[in-house]
Amino acid sequence: MHSDAEGGPVLGLFVSVSGLAEAEEAVAKLCARAIGECPALAAFSILTCGAVLVPGPWWDGG
Template sequence: MTPHLNAPGGPVLGLFVAAGSLEEAERAAEAACLNTLNSDTCFTGYTLVRCAAAFVGPFYEAELQ
C-alpha cells in the first residue's frame, strides 16, 4: 500500500495487486479498502469514492516468457 495524502482531489491509496484479471484486481482492491475503512474509528468520515486497477503489461509479458 502506498498512501498519497496530498493528491489532487483528496487522499489516494495505491495498492499493488497480482490477480488473474483486471476485474479480479479491482474487486480485491475494493474489498481491502472497504475492510480497512470499516476496521477502525480513525477512518470515520472517509468514503471510498472510486476503485480502479491499471493493467501492468510488462509484468504479464514477463510471465509469458
C-alpha cells in the same frame, strides 16, 4: 498513500490476480474493510476504485 492529491487522498496498491476486474473487486473489498474496521479511517469513503495492468514477468500479455 498520497494524502495531498487533488480531490482527497489516493491509495495505491499492487495485487497479483488473474484479471483487471478481479483486481478492482479485491482492492475495493480490502479498502471497504479497512474503512469499516479502523477508527482512524472512519471519516473516509471510497469514491472510485480502478486498476491498471502493469506489464512484467508475471504477466504474459494475453
